[in-house]
Every structure is written in structure tokens, then in C-alpha cells.
Amino acid sequence: MQLTLYTDYSLRVLVYLGVKQEGVSTITDIANDYGISRNHLVKVVHNLGNLGYIKTLRGRGGGLKLSREASLINIGDVVRHTEGSFNLVECFDREINTCPISEMCALKGALYTAQKRFIEVLDEFTLADVVGNRQELSTLLGVPVVVEA
Numbered sequence: 001m002q003l004t005l006y007t008d009y010s011l012r013v014l015v016y017l018g019v020k021q022e023g024v025s026t027i028t029d030i031a032n033d034y035g036i037s038r039n040h041l042v043k044v045v046h047n048l049g050n051l052g053y054i055k056t057l058r059g060r061g062g063g064l065k066l067s068r069e070a071s072l073i074n075i076g077d078v079v080r081h082t083e084g085s086f087n088l089v090e091c092f093d094r095e096i097n098t099c100p101i102s103e104m105c106a107l108k109g110a111l112y113t114a115q116k117r118f119i120e121v122l123d124e125f126t127l128a129d130v131v132g133n134r135q136e137l138s139t140l141l142g143v144p145v146v147v148e149a
Helices: 005-020 027-034 038-050 075-082 106-122 134-141
Strands: 054-057 063-066
Touching: 005 027, 005 038, 005 054, 005 063, 005 075, 005 134, 027 038, 027 063, 038 054, 075 106
Parallel strands: none
Antiparallel strands: 054 063
């Protein structure tokens, strides 16, 4: 299974904000620190805001920050909300399916089970789990981090 670039960037934005925790970040900061297109991130950030994962603050001193604690952001939920389709193969979509054996194909069931388990594993992780190594991630991204006492 391969996640779309859109989901990849959505997760990267959340990781970035989870690493930083304090203050706000800009789309430009995130794009520069990851070395990815700012234009791609604009849509991603807008969607993450609409989904309630981040807050966007306008005006002078504005930017982005998580809308809730990282421990309350489930990775499986993020993937479900950002992936356009989970049709791993053509036969998962009845509208476009042209495979003549799809009704009797055991591979279809195996792929469906694998996809379901993939998401179930992601459901076991929160953003807090994946940014548990904040110091190391902050060094790699060049993001200043407030050290907790």
C-alpha cells in the first residue's frame, strides 16, 4: 500500500507542529525545512484546518499550530481523512471495475484484509507517539524546541 503525497504531506505538517509544540509556524517554514513545495502545502494546511487538526492564525504573528494535544491526534484517523480513496486495486471500486473474475477472486479478499489491518495498526498510534523523539527530529528539521523542565 502506498499513501498519496497529500497524506504524506499532511502527516509531515502534523509531525512538524508536534515537534515544535510552542508558538506558531508558517507554511513557508514547513516547506523550507522539509524541502517541499509551499504550493502543495497550502491545500494540505487548509484541509487540516477544516478537519480540526490545526488552527490557522491570520495577521501579524500568525501561522499554524496544533488545535489539540498531540496525544489526541490519531494517525489512523488522519490517514482516513486525507486519503482520497482506499481502492488498492480496480475491483475495489464497482464503478470502474472491469475485472472479469472479481466476484470470485480470493485475492480481492486478501487485499481488503491487508488494507484493513494496515489502518488498524495506524489506529494504535497518536501524533505524540511519533514525535516522542522531539529533540532528534527538531535537530534534523532545524526547528527550535522548548525543552520541558
